[in-house]
Amino acid sequence: MKMENLPVNSLSLDFLTEFLISLEKLENDRGCRGVILTSGAPKIFSAGLDIMEMYGKSAEHYAEFWKAVQEMWLRLYQSNMVTIAAINGSSPAGGCLMAMCCDYRIMAENPKYSIGLNETQLGIVAPFWFKDTMVNTIGNRATERSLELGLLYSPPEAHKIGLVDQLVPEEKIQSMAAAVMSQWLAIPDHARQITKSMMRKPTVDRLLTHRESDIQNFVSFITKDSIQKSLQMYMEMLKQRRG
Amino acid sequence: MKMENLPVNSLSLDFLTEFLISLEKLENDRGCRGVILTSGAPKIFSAGLDIMEMYGKSAEHYAEFWKAVQEMWLRLYQSNMVTIAAINGSSPAGGCLMAMCCDYRIMAENPKYSIGLNETQLGIVAPFWFKDTMVNTIGNRATERSLELGLLYSPPEAHKIGLVDQLVPEEKIQSMAAAVMSQWLAIPDHARQITKSMMRKPTVDRLLTHRESDIQNFVSFITKDSIQKSLQMYMEMLKQRRG
Amino acid sequence: MKMENLPVNSLSLDFLTEFLISLEKLENDRGCRGVILTSGAPKIFSAGLDIMEMYGKSAEHYAEFWKAVQEMWLRLYQSNMVTIAAINGSSPAGGCLMAMCCDYRIMAENPKYSIGLNETQLGIVAPFWFKDTMVNTIGNRATERSLELGLLYSPPEAHKIGLVDQLVPEEKIQSMAAAVMSQWLAIPDHARQITKSMMRKPTVDRLLTHRESDIQNFVSFITKDSIQKSLQMYMEMLKQRRG
Numbered sequence: 001m002k003m004e005n006l007p008v009n010s011l012s013l014d015f016l017t018e019f020l021i022s023l024e025k026l027e028n029d030r031g032c033r034g035v036i037l038t039s040g041a042p043k044i045f046s047a048g049l050d051i052m053e054m055y056g057k058s059a060e061h062y063a064e065f066w067k068a069v070q071e072m073w074l075r076l077y078q079s080n081m082v083t084i085a086a087i088n089g090s091s092p093a094g095g096c097l098m099a100m101c102c103d104y105r106i107m108a109e110n111p112k113y114s115i116g117l118n119e120t121q122l123g124i125v126a127p128f129w130f131k132d133t134m135v136n137t138i139g140n141r142a143t144e145r146s147l148e149l150g151l152l153y154s155p156p157e158a159h160k161i162g163l164v165d166q167l168v169p170e171e172k173i174q175s176m177a178a179a180v181m182s183q184w185l186a187i188p189d190h191a192r193q194i195t196k197s198m199m200r201k202p203t204v205d206r207l208l209t210h211r212e213s214d215i216q217n218f219v220s221f222i223t224k225d226s227i228q229k230s231l232q233m234y235m236e237m238l239k240q241r242r243g
Numbered sequence: 244m245k246m247e248n249l250p251v252n253s254l255s256l257d258f259l260t261e262f263l264i265s266l267e268k269l270e271n272d273r274g275c276r277g278v279i280l281t282s283g284a285p286k287i288f289s290a291g292l293d294i295m296e297m298y299g300k301s302a303e304h305y306a307e308f309w310k311a312v313q314e315m316w317l318r319l320y321q322s323n324m325v326t327i328a329a330i331n332g333s334s335p336a337g338g339c340l341m342a343m344c345c346d347y348r349i350m351a352e353n354p355k356y357s358i359g360l361n362e363t364q365l366g367i368v369a370p371f372w373f374k375d376t377m378v379n380t381i382g383n384r385a386t387e388r389s390l391e392l393g394l395l396y397s398p399p400e401a402h403k404i405g406l407v408d409q410l411v412p413e414e415k416i417q418s419m420a421a422a423v424m425s426q427w428l429a430i431p432d433h434a435r436q437i438t439k440s441m442m443r444k445p446t447v448d449r450l451l452t453h454r455e456s457d458i459q460n461f462v463s464f465i466t467k468d469s470i471q472k473s474l475q476m477y478m479e480m481l482k483q484r485r486g
Numbered sequence: 487m488k489m490e491n492l493p494v495n496s497l498s499l500d501f502l503t504e505f506l507i508s509l510e511k512l513e514n515d516r517g518c519r520g521v522i523l524t525s526g527a528p529k530i531f532s533a534g535l536d537i538m539e540m541y542g543k544s545a546e547h548y549a550e551f552w553k554a555v556q557e558m559w560l561r562l563y564q565s566n567m568v569t570i571a572a573i574n575g576s577s578p579a580g581g582c583l584m585a586m587c588c589d590y591r592i593m594a595e596n597p598k599y600s601i602g603l604n605e606t607q608l609g610i611v612a613p614f615w616f617k618d619t620m621v622n623t624i625g626n627r628a629t630e631r632s633l634e635l636g637l638l639y640s641p642p643e644a645h646k647i648g649l650v651d652q653l654v655p656e657e658k659i660q661s662m663a664a665a666v667m668s669q670w671l672a673i674p675d676h677a678r679q680i681t682k683s684m685m686r687k688p689t690v691d692r693l694l695t696h697r698e699s700d701i702q703n704f705v706s707f708i709t710k711d712s713i714q715k716s717l718q719m720y721m722e723m724l725k726q727r728r729g
Contacts, residue, residue: 103388103391104388119677120673120674120677120678120681121673122677123674123676123677124677125677125680125681125684126681128684131681131684131685135383136383136384136387137383137384138384139382139383139384139625140621140622140623140625140685141622141623141624141625141648143685144622144682144685144686145589145590145651147681147684147685148589148670148673148678148681148682148685149669149670149673149678150673150677162384165388183392184391184392187363187364187391187392187393188363188366188473190366190469191362191363191365191366191367191368191393192363192391192392194368195363195368195369195390195391196387196391198368198371198374198390199374199383199386199387199390199391200387226676230674346631346634347631378626379626379627379630380626380627381627382625382626382627405627408631426635427634427635430606430607430634430635430636431606431609431716433609433712434605434606434608434609434610434611434636435606435634435635437611438606438611438612438633438634439630439634441611441614441617441633442617442626442629442630442633442634443630
């Protein structure tokens with residue numbers, strides 16, 4: 001499954017909707033037991049949530065967008081398929097979340113790439129279920145430090161703290177992902193699926209219980225003047241960099 | 244305490260019953276403050292739950308067997324004594340569980356030995372309290388990967404992820420276990436016991452709360468045709484290997 | 487913020503009261519966004535709870551003392567400021583707790599210094615919120631072993647298990663703490679504070695829910711004859727050492 005929302009695979013509402021439809025199709029296809037998530041964009045796995053969806057829009061739009069982000073997480077984190085992230089580029093914020101939802105993470109050992117939940121750097125806050133997913137992956141203390149500082153890790157650092165499972169030279173990432181997939185598919189689906197659900201259900205249930213209030217939190221946070229201003233400044237900085 | 248249910252220390256109903264009686268005696272003997280759990284069988288610490296107890300028997304039998312497995316875990320995980328596992332052989336599934344119940348794990352660094360919860364490899368699923376015990380020992384992410392793939396670790400791998408605390412040459416395992424025991428016995432019993440209970444009680448309480456439903460789950464799972472068939476195939480494979 | 491309750495920065499009731507007042511002042515000073523916690527005593531960061539407050543006093547005194555210890559933890563663990571521990575000496579028991587409350591821990595790599603929750607060595611037990619704080623910092627298994635054995639770690643050991651984040655030569659500890667502080671202050675306060683609260687609130691809430699019973703537990707434990715005797719023996723040992 002190659003993500004292509006050029007230039008940087010931003011998770012826009014349209015892209016998330018398409019992503020969910022594609023995932024659903026594969027999920028219902030009995031011939032498909034596993035999926036490799038990778039990027040068709042150069043140098044970037046996914047840039048995370050599309051800032052354009054969080055700036056200058058209506059409360060209704062923000063709510064709809066956030067619901068789609070939740071849905072992406074719920075579907076990907078609980079997928080019945082074996083999910084492997086072949087992280088062939090940088091993967092900040094929501095991109096890091098997608099990678100953490102997978103069963104296994106392989107990253108290209110390119111020193112220009114980085115991965116992490118860097119929300120605080122932009123003055124915003126990763127919601128509790130982003131945090132829970134990271135705690136499940138790298139433990140409480142590493143998560144605390146990562147989130148408070150909004151850290152982006154180089155591939156060797158990410159490997160050291162367990163944010164990715166394996167590093168490979170960039171040209172070998174797809175073949176390695178295929179090899180790892182074979183290993184995972186050797187396990188009987190039924191036993192693996194029950195085990196995965198046992199590991200992840202408590203985390204999923206927390207969001208399901210607080211889903212509505214989580215949407216309300218997001219909307220009231222993102223509509224604050226100070227936050228809108230922060231995002232505007234960030235976007236202008238991005239424009240200047242590109243320009 | 245040397246386990247001897249030859250050839251492989253399978254945890255049969257009879258063996259578990261004897262084990263519980265022996266443990267109870269030591270627990271009630273005020274002169275006994277610690278116990279070293281090791282194996283009298285060559286090359287194997289314990290092969291885990293006896294598959295013969297899970298195949299072709301009545302629902303009543305499965306329920307009785309499972310209750311004994313729960314009881315073993317409850318008593319060993321909460322023992323008031325210092326418990327040290329001297330893992331002098333392979334230790335899959337229930338054998339790994341017994342080792343994880345101890346306060347400290349020393350493993351012989353023989354490359355032929357392995358340890359882990361490999362249930363999914365046989366198409367079955369480790370119950371939630373096996374999972375909880377492993378999460379308490381090696382953390383959430385290492386447990387997720389271990390259980391989904393049914394991984395068996397070599398001694399150096401097991402040491403690296405914290406599944407065992409220490410490796411020693413095989414001939415030194417008993418003397419090292421005795422030395423470690425002295426270190427643990429230097430701590431006042433009362434303070435150590437309260438501390439151990441504080442660490443483990445929440446995990447124990449989860450099983451106590453769901454004990455009956457856990458038995459029902461096991462019985463309904465193990466009586467499924469597909470599971471019985473998997474176990475039959477596995478036993479035939481074992482026979483061929485031995486033959 | 488330099489702690490000076492010579493000779494060893496024992497956490498007496500007076501010292502805790504002063505500490506809380508100073509912390510409160512800084513917390514309310516809008517110009518103060520971060521605090522470096524360090525020691526003015528030679529070779530010791532803090533010796534932890536003052537044993538004199540736990541020996542030969544009234545139940546009312548013990549209750550008042552324990553409430554102050556709780557208050558110190560509640561304020562420091564939830565501080566809105568960036569808190570960095572510059573651990574320039576040994577840091578047993580309550581001293582280790584203070585360090586663990588901070589956002590980041592730097593320790594002088596002097597082989598004579600040690601850090602850890604060593605309560606069981608004295609025959610007493612670290613309360614559940616000391617335990618929770620340690621689990622949040624170094625994980626469940628390392629905490630279990632640390633607390634059951636009352637382990638004190640050398641700087642390299644403490645760094646290896648994640649009890650401290652960084653080691654530096656002793657003469658550079660203050661300059662390094664200042665450098666790290668700059669890094670933390672580069673993050674927008676608001677986003678960092680919400681993130682910190684999200685990470686730590688569940689742990690704080692556990693004590694708030696059980697605050698009264700925790701005080702009662704402490705009082706009934708510390709007034710036991712056997713515990714008073716243990717503390718007396720420990721104090722006599724300390725006197726002989728110093729003498």
